[in-house]
Structure formats: C-alpha cells, structure tokens
Amino acid sequence: MKTEVAAINALEVEFYEALRDGLNGLQRAGQILVKILDADPQRRDVLLKKYGLQHAVLNTLEKIGRGVLLPKIALAGGRLLRLTPGDQRRATEGAVDALVLKDGGGDVLKVDLLCAPKEMLDQLLNGDHIRTLDEQRAYLATKSNAAAAQLGRESAEGMPWKVSGKMIDIVRPIRGVTRGMLLTMLKALEG
DSSP states (O other): OHHHHHHHHHHHHHHHHHHHHHHHHHHHHHHHHHHHHHHHHHHHHHHHHHOOOOOOHHHHHHHTTTTOOOOHHHHHHHGGSSSSSHHHHHHHHSSSEEEEETTTEEEOOOOOEGGHHHHHHHHHTTTEOOHHHHHHHHHHHHHHHHHHHHHHHHHHHHEEEEETTTTTOOSSSSSOOOOHHHHHHHHHHHO
C-alpha cells in the first residue's frame, strides 16, 4: 500500500513538472514565433503549411510571445482570454474577491477564476477586467432587479393579476388567495 502511494506521489510530481515544462514551452515557442514574424511577417503562411498548424494556434502563441496572453490563461480559455495582462496575472496568482449577498448584508469570499463556475465568472468579469467589489454589488443589484421584473411578467401571464407601477391590478376574478400568491405579489411589487 505504501509503495502504491509513493508511486502515485512520484507520478504526481512528474505530472506537475511536465505541465510546468509545457507552460514554459508555450512561452518559449511564443517568443521564438514573435522573432520569426518580426523578421519576416510572410513566414506565418509557411509555418501554417509546413507544420500543419491552425491560425488560432499561431495567433495564441503570438499573443503569448508578445506578453499579451499568459500560457495558463490560454489553456483556461473562455472569457478569461479577454482579460488585460494585469488581470490575467491576478487570475493566475491567486484567488480574487467575490461579493456574496445574504440577509441584507454581504460577505467577501476568495474565488479561483481558473476553476470558477460560469455564474461566478459572470459576476466577477466585465469584458476585459475583473470587477471591483462595488462593480459586483451593482451587477448583483441589476441582476436582482431583472429577476424581480421577470417574476412580475411571469405573474402577469399566468396569474389573475398584474403589476402596474406600485399597484396590483386584478385582471380576472380570484377565488381564494394563498400565502404563496401574496408573497409572489409582494415580490413583484418590490421589483
């Protein structure tokens, strides 16, 4: 059992070294590509044909070589690719602050952008930068207001009432009003 664990630990170290070498290799390949392209811009076509590379691969390597894209971000892909180099470094060097609202207050959590779910990335990223806590607060407020407005629209479509300004209009007769219906009405009014 101990030999199995030791073997797995050794493989893990080997894996990490290979991964690190791969990231360093991407960096080096990008830097060399930039030297080639700066010396002869037409060489891009030769590289594409000769080595069977795709345009996207060369473009990514060129961005890495010019220092516009970090290798870890290139591998992560998605919306992280649009971040500025400074925010790319922030994303790869550690967790960033994320605002979590609860019970009228808020809390700040540390989130690793490289493995965050889509919903969290929606909150944390705004185009080419990582949102500040104030920007996150505004984003969450806007999202909450949009959800309340949607609730009001859904209520109007399926319920015998609709929200008009700060009033609830009864559009068809209601036979008994449940607590749930009242709470839905109140939420729609607050939106």
